[in-house]
Amino acid sequence: MASIAVLGYGTVGTGITELITKNRERFKKITGEELKISSILVRDIEKHREKVYSNLLTNNIEDIFRKSVDIVVEVMGGIDPAYEYIKRALKLKKHVVTANKDLIAEHGKELLDLADKNGVTLNFEASVGGGIPILKPLMECLIGNEIKNIKAILNGTTNFILTKMDKEDLSYEDALKEAQQLGFAEANPESDVLGYDAARKLSILSTIAYNEKLNWRDIVTEGITQIDKEDFKYARAHGYNIKLLAISSREEDKIYAAVKPVMVKNNSQLGKVENELNAIVLEGDAVGKVLFTGKGAGMLPTASSVFGDITDIIQNKNKKVLRFNEKEASVQKYWNNSSSWFVRIKTKARIEVMCSIAGDFENCHIFSKYATNPGEVVALVKCKSEDFLSSKINKLLELPYVHEIKRFSIIEN
């Protein structure tokens, strides 16, 4: 008998209790163990009176630990009080499963060390990619590989908004409104649209992939709030789509990591990932590129991953130790590779700007046909490094007749 306490009875918590109920018999057949929900922590008991397990509700964390419990499932979200509750559970030698990416990105190392010290397991498959199996395949199936790079769509909200902007020619504001109405975006969407959510997930994925602790605050993070209809028009005209990509790569002892809107080929694997779906491409030195796609959020997809984590603990009790490396990654701001960029330069002095950029970049293709705005130079440039591009842009911005510059990196596959 494995006794499970659930912290939080919102969307994911409800999904988890549903899956536990539904799978009870099948699970017993496969593992020989019976699953039992011991109690469910909520803030306001009255609010959940109508739910299936209302008899197991408590609003007192002490009740959770007073009962016999083997696994604590944390699906409250946010840092406080989840952080304290999980520490407490681990110190009491309870296994913990969490879907909380904020918490793992912030305190993952400390919590994993604490789990290790207490001989219990802390699993967090659902924290990256929602229902997509990604952390276990990366850690276990692909362990023979050095991971060279990661390219991923890790935030469903922004992918939904960008898909709407692309397919229905909506403005960012209108697409966001629709996402909010459909429940794909929160009332305060900052963490999603500014790229922080994706950066936290990328830090978890990269910390495991490269075995170096990557602080999500070190990741260059740019959101989607500045993208307009014109950007999509230019992108489409050249067979591109705009996606908020979470990218990292290892080159010798340096790690490059960024979250930013990128132009990707329309018919590429990532270019075709639509709506609220997530996708992750890992490139390993032995396996080559492997792509995983699926629902990155939602009640049952997230619960699916949490349930997998619970099973993992029951089948491997105390066997596996995952720890984040002490070593802090040296995270690079710029990618030191030759790369292509799409740039939009707001200026009244078009000729001067064109001459300037045509002379400075390895390759420079000025878009005349699609540049409908006379106060703008639109170009596709190739340069030897992102650093070079940035200094060039800074120089241009010093010119009195250059008002604003926008850029997207371009990824061909």
Next chain:
Amino acid sequence: MASIAVLGYGTVGTGITELITKNRERFKKITGEELKISSILVRDIEKHREKVYSNLLTNNIEDIFRKSVDIVVEVMGGIDPAYEYIKRALKLKKHVVTANKDLIAEHGKELLDLADKNGVTLNFEASVGGGIPILKPLMECLIGNEIKNIKAILNGTTNFILTKMDKEDLSYEDALKEAQQLGFAEANPESDVLGYDAARKLSILSTIAYNEKLNWRDIVTEGITQIDKEDFKYARAHGYNIKLLAISSREEDKIYAAVKPVMVKNNSQLGKVENELNAIVLEGDAVGKVLFTGKGAGMLPTASSVFGDITDIIQNKNKKVLRFNEKEASVQKYWNNSSSWFVRIKTKARIEVMCSIAGDFENCHIFSKYATNPGEVVALVKCKSEDFLSSKINKLLELPYVHEIKRFSIIEN
């Protein structure tokens, strides 16, 4: 110290020894265990004299078991003598890792039972999807799901041939020749091009997914040898591509399974999987659709999965028991759902045939524009079941003026 004996020193065997050598230090850091190759079984020692581990070669299976060995890695391929060697290893309480889909499809149940009886593990991740992590994610991460259906490209050779036919307008024969020259197809390509290889892999995947033993010989299997340039022309004209799909689905207590060429939307997830890549879409009742894509064969991709299996054994010794269910699946020949089909009917009596099919199907769209061959009726039909379609086709074939009928099922996403 984990001691590993390798049976076979061909492509995959070489890949495995390479990965073990390369990962030795990193692996020790992660798991605390040291990996050691104890011996390598080959048929002809002279042939491998120049290889790295020539000092470990033997052509005598007795030598393998005479040394201390924890894990036997079988990468010889074929049924004999791999079958006998693996049984012997399991009876001697050695863990076994194999990449051998023929063997698992044929004797998987017996071998897993034998492993269970002897308290050891038999892992075979590489037998389906090569380097793609699929069996472990399915069995462990997605365990909270009932799998509703599987749609997959499981054979790289045929996918390479079909990609060539599509992109370069080659005939089947020319595309096969090119695949053979590039080493993507064997001199005797039967098992690949007739669909048997994909059927074996589908039987393994489905047996695990539905927890019922599915005999690969019960799977309706149709290869790619009858596909011609005209088929691709019709497909392209309507935005389709032709892929050899391995499909199965569970409906109540029945399982439908088939390997056959299918017209899929050009820009769908499976339609875009090119060359020797494999792809698997699983649909679970909680997670929804999850897609996995990557290299389905090759030295290092296959070795990547084998290495993952070795690690799994070292980290979970004796913990996990996988057994195939005793229960034999009731495999259906026909899918009992409304479905769309592309049909080509060779006949001199076009009018009669058109009238006949237009009257009998729910929906019937005759291609006049693209039907360049006057002795042929080409149509897209919709009908209530595959069974209905088959009996209709049989009736048509009885007519003296109908010579041959070819059909492809159509999948829209």
